[in-house]
Amino acid sequence: MNQNFDILIVGGGAAGFFTAINIVEKNPKMKVAILERGAEVLGKVRVSGGGRCNVTHACFEPNELVKFYPRGEKELRGPFHQFCSGDTIEWFEKHGVELKIEEDGRMFPVSNSSQTIIDCFVKATQKLGIKVFTGQSVQSIFKKDNFWKVETQNENYIAEKLVLATGSNPKIWEMLQQQGHAIVSPVPSLFTFNIKDPRIKELPGVSALATVKVKDTKLTSTGPLLITHWGMSGPAILKLSAWGARILFDKNYQFTIYVNWLNDLDAEDAEKILKTTKQEHAKKAVSKKSVFGLTNRLWESLVLASNINTETKWADLSKVQLQNLVNQLTNGTFQVNGKSTFKEEFVTAGGIDLKEINFKTMESKLHENLYFAGEIVNIDAITGGFNFQNAWTSGFIVANAV
Incomplete structure (x- = not known):
């Protein structure tokens, strides 16, 4: 038995849901389904940001925002001009979720709970009539005539357009390799x-x-x-x-x-400050008071590592000891x-080679009507809401394109 849809989205995570909702909001007549291999959807959203869901980052200038992406900096410039963090805030507000900015620029739902985001997505899919099928592990993907056929372990789905939003899923990458796509092998980030x-x-x-x-x-x-x-x-x-x-x-x-x-103080400046301290606090023990605003425990540890014992006074500091201290402070060598x-925010670098994607539409350059959203492509960011922003932006662009 084949189940027929206009658009099929594989992956019930942030990118998959955002793409589906935006597609049907723009084209209410479209039949759209989401396939999720797990028993429940939006698992990563639930645990992200310590269970609070770090939705995006308060960086509103596309050319600045791209600098947080070790892979994808060049490619995301165009997409971010179409849908940036400000658009994300507006989108969620329209859907009843208010966001707030924290001191470090990270943005969370005012409720401080990722459940708010999950509820928002699930409600929207129900309201728009988007079908969500869980427990659907994809076994094969192929193109037949003008349709994409997706086989799971117990169902067959057919759709004119296929969106893959499967994140770092090696099995799906393997299937894409069979379709001729190049995959940049994943490494941890x-x-x-x-x-x-x-x-x-x-x-x-x-x-x-x-x-x-x-x-x-x-x-x-x-x-x-x-x-x-x-x-x-x-x-x-x-x-x-x-x-x-x-x-x-x-x-x-x-x-x-x-x-x-x-931080940015070099050895020369550090040495000057230490020499001044040596004159002004001659009678005090070097280890007792941190000079540069470092915590006293760290200061004391670096002083001891410079071969200066806890009783040594500033006045008795030798040239060699002073030099040692400058080195420990500005150029400490550590073996990794x-x-x-890092926590559950596991991110991989790797995925579909960016050269094979049209970033105006997120469509495959190799196969018509095959689209990608989220981390399945070789784009990743540092922590702070940027990986989610990539999911929202790519999902929005796919929705526009289809």
């Missing part, structure tokens, strides 16, 4: 660094605004760095992991980083040995 080092061993929970560089690469990143039980995390590290996803994968996650705990996945 957004992970934290495993570092065993006496300088940070006792400091989980301590954070600083730092600049981090990866040795022998051009990779560098600035932002809050958080010390954890297993090493280092926080935006500075996550950004580095996203931009360096391929390079660090090739290094098998064994590499050296340099940390400047003073492996990675840990």
